[in-house]
Amino acid sequence: MSAADPTTPTTAAPVSAAAAAREGLTGRIASAIAVVIAILWTIPTAGLFISSFRPEADVKSNGWWNVFTDPSFTLKNYQDAFSGGSSNTGLSTNVINSIVITIPAVLIPISLATLAAYAFAWMKFKGRDVLFVAVFALQIVPIQVTLVPLLSLYVDPPFNLMPLAGRDAPAGGLYELWLSHTIFALPVAIFLLHNFMREIPGELIESARVDGAGHVQIFSRIMLPLMMPAIAAFGIFQFLWVWNDLLVALVFSSPEVQPLTVKLVNLVGERGQDWQLLASGAFISLVIPLVVFLSLQRYFVRGLLAGSVKG
């Protein structure tokens, strides 16, 4: 039959085409859903970002989407947020405070944890495993459990030690914050860096020992360079935790050294309707972590996959 001949190839073609179409269709629906999620995730930030550049009168009278029909922009909100403008609410002091709090609160715990992790990984002494499990287990202590007694230790330390809190505290009470952030970071940091250190082959250490190197040389000449990616990964985490922390800062920081997060929360309470100020303030607070995060994202993801998530 002459009619049958052309039908065979055409019936075969639609089947694969249908399969392709179905694949294409789910593909298209899938992309549509992905795009919708991506938009939902971006719009809130975009809205506040646009608002931070709109004149105060506009921000307070209509929505940010009106910029597309009636665009007008200004940098005044950022000037006001930084210097305080008419009222005394300048954020520039708090930016300095956040930096001054964060840098030692990252360097100190990482250095201490690297030393401790080395001891746990490569030194032999009695009670090592018990101690390590204890440190490991202390990860589960939520910081809320420690805040109240820790504060009384700072205010009224035993053995006539110098109080770290209060009016006469050294460095305006900064030591309280540095110490607290260090304490809260140590168990996780030690645990993670220990995990990384155990992965370094033991023969490397052994051959160095045979050559007459002591622990200090092995630590500084061999371990530190090899550990740098792990240290960087944890460093970014600790940086983000400290920079973005609110609870520790609220409990321990004196008014003089309040970081950005505390200042922002106060602004929300006192000037909740001044959206132009809140918007620019929020963006000032997130520029630095975002830059750090984007430039070191490689290490960050590696740390995330290794489980460096503080509970």
Next chain:
Amino acid sequence: MSTSDKLIQMVIAVVIFYAVIAVILLVTQRLRSRSGERIQAAAFLGPSLLLIGVGLLYPAIVTVWQSFHGAQTFDPPWVGLDNYKDLFTDKQQLTVLRNTLLWVVLTPILSTGIGLVYAVLVDRARFEKFAKALMFLPIAISMVAASIIWKFVYAYRSNEQDQIGLLNQVLVWLHLDTFNFLLEDPWNTFFLIVILVWIQSGFAMTLLSASIKGIPDDIVEAARLDGVGGWKLFRHITVPSIRPSLIVVLTTITIATLKVFDIVQTATGGNFNTSVLAYEFYRQNFVSGNQGLATTIAVVIFLLVTPVVIYNIRQMRKLEGR
């Protein structure tokens, strides 16, 4: 204190710290004997163990002790389990517990679900990196900033006025009445939860995406040859293959949710019945001055977190062992 004072103090602290470390290393450097190793171990571990002991262990024990005492800061009387009874019978505290339950149930499920779907959808797509970055970025910003971002989305004005909050504008476009999202109990808790879901989904997406890429290609190929595709592939191949990662993600987000404080503090200040345990701890201690109840809440958070952390660590071990 001026800016330069603060910077100088910071430099002094860092220099002192590294000087102490350097002295420790130099002094212990020459030790080679067996007993020498013990001294070195003490030098390497000493500072950390001292800080952990004084700053974590001792305060934790004191907190448990205080939770059996009254509200006063000085010499509070022993009250036994009264604080715990209050926490589980007081009407206001029951609302706190209800809210905490909502947070803990909804946040991990929603964040993990959204993160998983998104990870699957953008896997091997053309703009995968960019698409992932969009969802990932909220991780880097503070919960305070995130709450301000969302407070603006929720901003409320009455029907007659021009809206400044996007969500209420959408309601207006749909010819519906505007709604005070952060005020109306119990719905406001759901809208606060959205903020944490927005933050945590990126974390879930990143871990799960790495896990999905770890599924061997031949398994997927074999399934495809058997005519399994789309939803069935997702349901029967993808999800079972990444089950351990799913559990780690769910438990990690649960732990973070139990400790959520910043969002409630920034978005509602704990008003309008939105308080949760971690916020109530702060309020009872630093606002109401009820140290007994505050420490009790801290202990309850501890008790709730512990089993989840243990399970989480066990799963993580399994994941690493594979």
